[in-house]
Amino acid sequence: MSDKRVRVRFAPSPTGGLHLGGVRTALFNYLFAKKNNGDFVLRIEDTDQTRYVAGAEQYIMDCLNWCGIAPDESPVNPGQYAPYRQSERKSIYREYAERLVMQGHAYYAFDTAEELDKNRKEIPNFQYGQVYRDGLRNSLSLPQHEIDQLLDNHTPHVIRIKIPADQTVSFTDMIRGRVSFETNQLDDKVLLKADGMPTYHLAVVVDDYLMKISHAFRGEEWLPSAPVHLLLWDYLGWKADMPQWAHLPLILKPDGHGKLSKRDGARLGFPVYAMDWENTQTGTLEPGFEGVGFLPEAFINVLATLGWNDSSGHEVFSLSELVEKFSIERISKAGAKFDFEKAKWFNAEWIKRSSAEKLKNQVEKVLIDNGVIVKDDNYLLTVIELIKDRCTLLTDFYLQAGYFFQIPAAYDLNAVKPKWTDEKTAFFKSVFELLKSTPSIVAADLEASFKALAEEKGLKTGDVMLPLRIMLVGGKFGPHVFDIAALLGKDETINRIEQALAAFVS
């Protein structure tokens, strides 16, 4: 490897939400760049105008920011290789395509989409390549005067690469090792479309060259077209500057088979997007990991461990630890099925390891979104500290913390009513009196006097603990009940016992 500066790019198409696989590609790019003190570039590959989705580019940026892997150079924060949107680079590509035509490595093709469709339908294994190109309408098969006429008339045409016969194209992938292809199997890919836009094949080569990309990470689905890119690097005379390739293993669906795709979101019962994505075409909001309550630290941790490990047996890593430990050698070759259960475990771990202070803003948002009014920051911090070990997703904080801020909307009456007795009513009335005469609640003291009172009334502690919990919390969950009472304070505890009692005996 040369000692040139490490520059990598994440090059998504703005066609919709950013899914798991895309974020992981971005993450690996980021980790590799930061590990090597290099640059992480975001390039928007919007050459397909028919698939362009407004808002998708901003959304991609938002996702990267949320994940904490913001690019060093991007359309909105350009470096010296601007512009960073391929649509804005349109004029650049034709020159290179024409150069390839001049050199005999590419040619004009005038066939219409309909003609080609017909061929594909009628001829088994039809490829626009060395076998059939002489019989098609292009600058290799047509007489020169006809070509000139076609061009003069601005007849719609594309430029195709002329794949050479009988060659073996091979390269060393950083993940897969030596990979080889026979050119006889390749077809003459379109480089420049009729609308003047480049296809991915031309654009990726030209831009990686012009942007001085040193290492190119992309999904394994690109492996079959790698030889076309290799040929292009060679024909354009840039071979010495070609980035080192790394084709990442795919993220697969957990059920059945196939790679995880955007369409799988609803069906699988877990998000496939990083953040909620509002699909303006269907008018639906498709859930993202952020929206369902993931911490960004957990999300990137999950992604990093899909297809990579540091061999230590440790799995929970912060972003800076990932940067420190990341190495391409430890990326696995095989695709990985995504496991949402394990993803949730990572999130629970990150919630447990995070301080209440750190979680505060995110928890507060969850509470506010659910209509809970939070007045006192210190109170909120105490609550978070008390319950964070029992939350898997940030959204769990509403269930686990809501009752600290508002009286239960409903009680789990099935848990108390069937076994309710007049003795219990009497008991809680005396608890009520007891509290009234107490200056303020101390958890241990309340527990002691509560138990003593139960004994005095001839009740088993166990029979009145659960009712007390239901009174304060509404259900059979939550931390130590006397801690809850202490946090709620004397007045609120009295208030809740009173209200619940009315509901229990009605």
Place this chain on the structure above:
RNA sequence: GGCCCGUUCGUCUAGGGGUUAGGACGUUAGAUUUUCAUUCUAGAAACAGGGGUUCGAUUCCCCUACGGGCUACCA
């Protein structure tokens, strides 16, 4: 169909010519918690198959099977 890539517990994976094949998630059982969760302990659970090479192969090679990807004027 053709080409390319891959294959260790259900899942993510460690390991690597001689190991009781390790860990994590999930799961099962138990302990703790007068709730639930956490935590702790223990258990079940894997080298796709066949040929080589070798004293010895899960590990190296080949074949098969299976899985995946690509096969657009989409990326």
